[in-house]
Structures are given as structure tokens and as C-alpha cells.
Amino acid sequence: MILLVDMDAFFASVEQAYHPHLRGKAVIVCGDPSRRGVVTAASYEARPFGVRAGMPTAEAKRLCPDAEFVEGSPRKYVEKSLELLELFLTYTPDVEPFSVDEAFLDLGKLGARGATREAAIAMAREIQQRITDEHGLSASIGIGPNKLIAKMASGVNKPRGLTPLDEEEFRRLFWPMDVQELWGVGPKMSEHLKRMGIATVGDLGRAAESQLEQSFGLIGPHLRNAAWGRDQTPVIPYHEGVDPKSMGHEVTLPEDCREDAFLEGTLLRLSDQVARRLRGDGFVSRTLTLKLRDFRFRTITRQRALTVAVDDHLAIFEVVRSLWRANWKGEPLRLLGVSAGALEHKGEGEQGELFSTDDRKKTLQAALDQVRDKLGEASVVPAGSLMHRGTSGHVPFGAMKRKDPGSLSREARKEPGKP
Amino acid sequence: MFESLDDPVDVLTSFVDGAMRPLRFRWQGRVVPISKVTGQWNRREGQSVMRYFAVQGPNQETYELCFDPRGPRWILNRAWSGPG
Numbered sequence: 314m315i316l317l318v319d320m321d322a323f324f325a326s327v328e329q330a331y332h333p334h335l336r337g338k339a340v341i342v343c344g345d346p347s348r349r350g351v352v353t354a355a356s357y358e359a360r361p362f363g364v365r366a367g368m369p370t371a372e373a374k375r376l377c378p379d380a381e382f383v384e385g386s387p388r389k390y391v392e393k394s395l396e397l398l399e400l401f402l403t404y405t406p407d408v409e410p411f412s413v414d415e416a417f418l419d420l421g422k423l424g425a426r427g428a429t430r431e432a433a434i435a436m437a438r439e440i441q442q443r444i445t446d447e448h449g450l451s452a453s454i455g456i457g458p459n460k461l462i463a464k465m466a467s468g469v470n471k472p473r474g475l476t477p478l479d480e481e482e483f484r485r486l487f488w489p490m491d492v493q494e495l496w497g498v499g500p501k502m503s504e505h506l507k508r509m510g511i512a513t514v515g516d517l518g519r520a521a522e523s524q525l526e527q528s529f530g531l532i533g534p535h536l537r538n539a540a541w542g543r544d545q546t547p548v549i550p551y552h553e554g555v556d557p558k559s560m561g562h563e564v565t566l567p568e569d570c571r572e573d574a575f576l577e578g579t580l581l582r583l584s585d586q587v588a589r590r591l592r593g594d595g596f597v598s599r600t601l602t603l604k605l606r607d608f609r610f611r612t613i614t615r616q617r618a619l620t621v622a623v624d625d626h627l628a629i630f631e632v633v634r635s636l637w638r639a640n641w642k643g644e645p646l647r648l649l650g651v652s653a654g655a656l657e658h659k660g661e662g663e664q665g666e667l668f669s670t671d672d673r674k675k676t677l678q679a680a681l682d683q684v685r686d687k688l689g690e691a692s693v694v695p696a697g698s699l700m701h702r703g704t705s706g707h708v709p710f711g712a713m714k715r716k717d718p719g720s721l722s723r724e725a726r727k728e729p730g731k732p
Numbered sequence: 733m734f735e736s737l738d739d740p741v742d743v744l745t746s747f748v749d750g751a752m753r754p755l756r757f758r759w760q761g762r763v764v765p766i767s768k769v770t771g772q773w774n775r776r777e778g779q780s781v782m783r784y785f786a787v788q789g790p791n792q793e794t795y796e797l798c799f800d801p802r803g804p805r806w807i808l809n810r811a812w813s814g815p816g
Contacts (some may be wrong), residue, residue: 331771331786332794334812383734384810388775426776616775689778 314433315548316418317463318401318440318457321472323414324354324637326616326655328383339380343370343542350565351384357472390414393448398551404436417460420546429454430477435510437475457483461544466494470492483542488515495539502529514540548639557594561602561652569608569645576646578682580637581630584650584700588626590688596656597622601629603636604650612648615640622657625678626695629653736808743797754785754797759808764789777802783799783808 320326324342329335339359344350352373355364362377364470370382394413401408407419408419415648426432437454444452455466456477465487466476478486487494493503496516509528515523518540525533538544580603591598599622606612614635623629635652684693743757756765771786784800796810 327771332771332812333788334792336793344735357792379733384736386775386784389771389773392773597796684779687778689780 314420314428314430315352315457315460315463315507316420316433316440316446317411317457317460317467318397318416318418318435319453319455319471320414320444321395321451321453322354322356323394323450324385324390325356325359325383326450327390329356331389332383335381335383339377340362341370341373341377341380341382342385343373343382344565345384346370346569348723353412355380370523372605393450395449397448400447401440402551404440406552407548407550411464411553417463417548418549428618430479434477436476437477437561441473441475443585457542458587459544459697460540460546460548461496462542465494472607478542480542484515484518487542488513488518488540490514492517495536498536505529539638540652556658557596557656559652559654559656560587560590560594560598560601561595561604561646561650562590563604563650563652565648569647571643576637576641576699577634577647579649580633580651581626581695583649584633585626585695585698587651587653588624588629588681588683591624591653591656592659592678596653597624597659598629598653599623599655601632601636601655602650602652604648604652605635605637605641606648607648608645610647618655623653624659625674625692734812736810737808739808741797741808743799745799751781752799753801754787754806754811757795757797757806757808759811764795770794811814 325340328340328342329338335356338355338360338473339362339719341352341359342354342362343352350370352364352366352368352370352627355373356367357678359373359377359380362380364373364377364380372381373381390413391667394410396403398408398416401416401418405418405420405423407422409417409419411417419434420426420428420436426436433456437456441452441454444450451473453471453474454476455463455469456475457463458479462483463479465483466478467474469476469478469486490513491503492498492506492511492514493500495517498506505528506517509520509524511520519651521535522534522537525537527533529536547594557664562582564579566579599619600616601619601623602614602616604612604614617632617636623632669671739759741757741759744755745756746753746755753769754766756763758764766787767790768788769785770788773784775784775798777780777800780800780802782801785797787795787797789795794812798807798809799805800807
């Protein structure tokens, strides 16, 4: 049996646990509440007002003006997530963190203790109780014979739900539902399926495999299997690790903006953040993606595959900037994002250059990384990323408060790429 | 609502068995006794580890304190200043 432990309104619940006066109140976790941004999480008390994660903070304030708006602290949630992981590991070594607030627990190797549905339910109840007693939080748990069913069962009854399903119960529950309810089917795929006459999970289960294969290639048969509640994906234990598929950063701008220098500076800052993460974790990337969201909330993403894998901010910035220049039509922008995909371990498949011309660049990069590792991210940043308006919020990582942006040198203003 | 402050504060601190614990702090001319530490987390800033504490005052009001070892110094990051 497999459990999926899904923390209820995790970020908001951690704030409520750490700040008892927030308990029982509508809590909305966001960026700096005095600036523009989006809702990161909403407590269950805020949800009846229609507040949802991803919604602009201004809209959340309109819907739920009496809510407590709390600036989120990612480190706080990551640390709590690691503490919860320790708790799960007391039950089974086969724990796969699926996100900061979800984890799969495979009970398959526990023998009789985890083999039956009853044993799994008892264990899940105990885990829920310990999460409440030891951390002041709540979780919903799905139980199933595989990851797919456990994951979908966890969402059936929230908060504090405990839902065991076998394959037959899964089909009885989900087959009448919209096909988009199936894990892995997003809005675009759902539209595609509906154009094919497949509206429900049951329709997908009854669809001809050849038809699905023709439309979706290799994943076609997987989709059909998923509709039947079949999934062979193993739980990959924490200690074995799973390489990330991508690394990215995005930022909602304080106000809609169409200033070239400001937007390029922001892209440089995002490229630098992505590059630091790549190098920090020992990866290089072969695919870069630019994300733009305009003032009408229209989002476009543009991607470029690279012939040479990269991990330095200037190489990333050059590609992202060219994508930006080719795709930005001058409309005011609300959000910018940069992400690196097709990750490879550094050194893997890299073609060594016989006569490297950029050894000095690499040495400089390594030295700069050492400085930042020691003194913090804001200690050295590309000068161009400081080419913003005079608000401290634009300073990279928010760590350095500069009141006089005019004190930047003229050279720094002219050369956005230089560190 | 929470008020962002980032005010330097004096904090009476205990160190017992390697665990650090703020006991009371002086802020705006008054001493605030800490009745409970409700949460703790860390954040790296280069090689330095900033230690954060969510704490409760005598009237259930809450604060977030940060110990910055680079000073070393204590900062009062946030305080809850009552509803709305």
C-alpha cells in the first residue's frame, strides 16, 4: 500500500501554528503585502470567500478584506517540511517527498504492518494524529495500491481527510468526473481530449488505445491506464534522490512595466538566480524558457534548445534576452520568469575544449561563487540587475536596501551583463 | 496585521545544552517577556546561519525575532499590531 500525505493549506497552517492569534482566522500568505503579487496560500477560513492560490493579492483583499495578509517565509516552510519528513521516516524508509507539502510513503516493504488496507488506515490515522500533536498542523491522506490512486484519494476529502481506495472504488468515484480531474491531465490536454469526445475519466478509460496513441504518442496508453487506476511508477525514496527536471525563478513586478532597461535588468537578475542554482546543485541546462505575463494576464512562454549546455548567467541572459526581444511587443508586463530545463549533471557529455578560451571566465565565476557562498547572495551581483527604479524591492534577493539608485556608476548603467 | 519592523533589539538569551532561547527583549522602551517560543527556523546568508524565532508575549501577541551571528545582534523582524 502507498500513502500520500498532503498537508492542508500548508503555508497558511504553519503561520497559524507559529502565530497562535491567527488560528481560526482567514490567513492569506503572499509576498510583501504592501506590494503587488499573488496569493501563495489561503487558510481554509479564507477559502469560502473565493480566495485561491495564484490569485492577485489585490483581488484577495477585495474578496476577503478582513483576512490577515502575511508575508511568506520559504525557509520556514522548507524546514517544517523537513521535520515532517523525519516523522514519516519513523514509519518507513521509503518516503518520496513529492513537493514541499506532499510525500508518498511506500508501506510495501513493511510486511504485515503495511500490507493490508486496515493496517495502512491505522498507520495513516496515527500519522495524522502525530502531525497535529507534534506540529500543530493537519494533513489529508490518500491510501491506494499505487501512487496515482493514493494521490487522487488524498484530494477527495480535505481537510483532515483519510481516504482509502482500491482500483474498483477509484473507477466508481472518478469515472463520472471531468477528465481534467485525472492526475496529469492539464487544461490543454483536457481541451484536446474533449475535442476527441472524451469528456470524463470514464470516457478516457473506454477510449481506444490506438486513438489515444495517435493523438498523444507514447503517453496515450499511459493516460488510458491512469483512467483505470493503474500505475507502475515506483516510490523513489528520499535517500536515493530524484534529479530536478527544471529550475526557474519568476517575479511579479510591483506595477505593470514597459521600460526596456528595467525589464532587461529583471531578466538579468532572474538569469543570475537560475545560474546560481544550477551551479550550486552541479547542473547545466540545454533548454531555456522565458515566461511573460502582460497586464491583461495573458501568459506566453517561449523556449530555446541549446547546442551547448550552460550554467552561467550571461549565457542564460543572452538567450533569454533574445527570446524577449523577439516576443515582447511593447505591452506593459506584469510578470517575468526564466527557467532552465533539460538538466544534465555538470561534466556529463560536456565536450572538452582543447584550447579553452574561457578559463579565465570560469575562474572568475568560481571566485564569485565562493564570495557569495561565504557572504551571501547580495554580496556580488551583476551590475545590470541593479538597473531598476529606486525601490529596495528591486535589489536582488531583497537583502540590500539602497535608497539612492542614482549612486550607481554610469558604466554600470551601460553594461547590464557585467558582474 | 503584521508590521514589518527590522528593528535592532536587546534580547536576554539563554544557552542551555546547545539550545538558544530568547527569554525577553527590550523594544520601544519596554521589556517584553517571552511566554512561549511557538516556532523556529533558520536561513543561510552565505556562511552565516540566521536563526529565527516566532514568540508570544504576555498578552498572546506574537513577534518574530532574528539572531544574526554576523553582529552578533538581534533584530525584531515583525510584530503583530492587532486586527486589521
